[in-house]
Amino acid sequence: MRTLICTLFLSMLSVIGFAQTEPEFEMEPYVFITADSTFETPLPCESAYVKAKAGASLYLTGIGKVKTYYYIKGVASSLEIDKKVNNIIINTGGTSPQQTLSIIKLETLDSKRRWKTGEAGSFTGASSNEDNAVVLKYKKYGENSVIISTAAFEPGEYCLAITNMMTNTKSAKVYTFRVK
Numbered sequence: 635m636r637t638l639i640c641t642l643f644l645s646m647l648s649v650i651g652f653a654q655t656e657p658e659f660e661m662e663p664y665v666f667i668t669a670d671s672t673f674e675t676p677l678p679c680e681s682a683y684v685k686a687k688a689g690a691s692l693y694l695t696g697i698g699k700v701k702t703y704y705y706i707k708g709v710a711s712s713l714e715i716d717k718k719v720n721n722i723i724i725n726t727g728g729t730s731p732q733q734t735l736s737i738i739k740l741e742t743l744d745s746k747r748r749w750k751t752g753e754a755g756s757f758t759g760a761s762s763n764e765d766n767a768v769v770l771k772y773k774k775y776g777e778n779s780v781i782i783s784t785a786a787f788e789p790g791e792y793c794l795a796i797t798n799m800m801t802n803t804k805s806a807k808v809y810t811f812r813v814k
Contacts, residue, residue: 656776657725661734661796663809665715666723666781673723677794677809678713682706684751684806699755703748704806706740710747711791711810717784722794722811725779731772733797737782739766740791740810747791747810768792787813 657664657673664673682704689698715722726734740747749766771783793808 656779657723660725660727660778663722663724663794665713665811666721668719668721675713677722677811678711679807680706680708680711680793680810682793682795682806682808699753701750702752702754703750704808706747706793706808706810707745708747709742709745711812713811715784715811715813717787717813721784722782723775723779724782724794728778731770731780731782735770735782736795736797737768737770738793738795739768739788740793741766742791747793749793784813789813 663677665675665677666673684702684704686700686702688700724731724735738749740749768787771786772780773783775781789812791810791812793810795806795808
């Protein structure tokens, strides 16, 4: 009887321990709790829209700069990550995170957050991809997932943008979080 109970208990522990190995769906990030290697809280998905801003001199003289930004409504994400005990896990489908993911530090305004994506000037030409992208430090987890370390992130607002999702140039879906 004692052997039967011990066997049942050990099999229950192994089922619980291996029930959640990596995220089920590709390109959906979750908060990864490092203490017990679990994840259950998904990062909130928000819409970002693009807007161009021209300097006053461009309107008056025709000489100046136009800056392009992506905006996200609201001043803060609904999810706060403690960088000492949490990381981010995402199933990339085996694709390199350097090819598909960007984590961008956001600038907070009165009622929204934004990041600069480009600039064009009368004499300076055009430039793009000027966002405040964070260098990704990650390691493979399971077969198709990676864990992105948040240890080096400064406190503030961030978004995780997936390159493949940015097919529409006027808007994009991004996953937001803030680091305390």
